[in-house]
Amino acid sequence: MPERIAERIAALDWMHLQHTLDEQGFAALPSLLTPDECTEMIATYTDDSLFRSTIDMARYRFGIGQYRYYQAPLPPFLQQLRESFYPELAKAANRWLDQLGQEAIYPTSLPAFLEHCHEEGQTRSTPLLLKYEAGGYNCLHQDLYGDVYFPFQVVFVLSQKEVDYTGGEFLLMEQRPRAQSRGHVVTLEQGAGLIFPTNHRPVAGSRGYYRATLRHGVSTITSGVRYSLGIIFHDAK
Numbered sequence: 001m002p003e004r005i006a007e008r009i010a011a012l013d014w015m016h017l018q019h020t021l022d023e024q025g026f027a028a029l030p031s032l033l034t035p036d037e038c039t040e041m042i043a044t045y046t047d048d049s050l051f052r053s054t055i056d057m058a059r060y061r062f063g064i065g066q067y068r069y070y071q072a073p074l075p076p077f078l079q080q081l082r083e084s085f086y087p088e089l090a091k092a093a094n095r096w097l098d099q100l101g102q103e104a105i106y107p108t109s110l111p112a113f114l115e116h117c118h119e120e121g122q123t124r125s126t127p128l129l130l131k132y133e134a135g136g137y138n139c140l141h142q143d144l145y146g147d148v149y150f151p152f153q154v155v156f157v158l159s160q161k162e163v164d165y166t167g168g169e170f171l172l173m174e175q176r177p178r179a180q181s182r183g184h185v186v187t188l189e190q191g192a193g194l195i196f197p198t199n200h201r202p203v204a205g206s207r208g209y210y211r212a213t214l215r216h217g218v219s220t221i222t223s224g225v226r227y228s229l230g231i232i233f234h235d236a237k
């Protein structure tokens, strides 16, 4: 495995990932982060100087657990992750806009996209570290933080399933117009990630593409502690 995370991301089979995103809306990534990198990211949780705010999920009825938004500038490893995923995902984002008959608006690099967020008053960083203990869960939701949003986000599970925790499956719910909703359960090994839609996705129908709305969450952690790293590309109001 290449040392630098940017190289590991560049070495992913993007042809296949792009196809999978178009076909099913989300795409699982192999274990891209090493166990040591996962441990190091988990260890940041207790360093208050790295975070701009901490949310107790129960307080807002978002679920049971806690999460912390990293302060900008992000830790270098996380910055590299966010920047390296963006260009390929921007291609998919623009293709999806095109399929829905909209103008392709996403710039090719993350700094250019963030500049746009900042111009619109979305200046607060959004990547976050989540921690759930036994009994914890994350309600189905969307991570929209203003009018400007990037249509994909990436999550990495940092803890080891069946060793550090049980339960705690990643959930995606797809709501199609005039139809019942479809659920997906995605099992993620330690260091593995998932690319999924922030808001909606185009689905090919008999009369062109229509929009399906997606929400995501996490099922109940039945034992242990589960940490995850959420990479959201737009900044927040």
Ligand SMILES: O=C(O)CCC(=O)C(=O)O
Pocket: 130, 138, 143, 153, 154, 155, 170, 216, 217, 218, 228, 229, 230, 231
């Ligand atoms: O803990 C998870 O796997 C999901 C976290 C989440 O909601 C996110 O990354 O936006």
Ligand SMILES: [Fe+2]
Pocket: 141, 142, 143, 216, 230
């Ligand atoms: Fe989320």
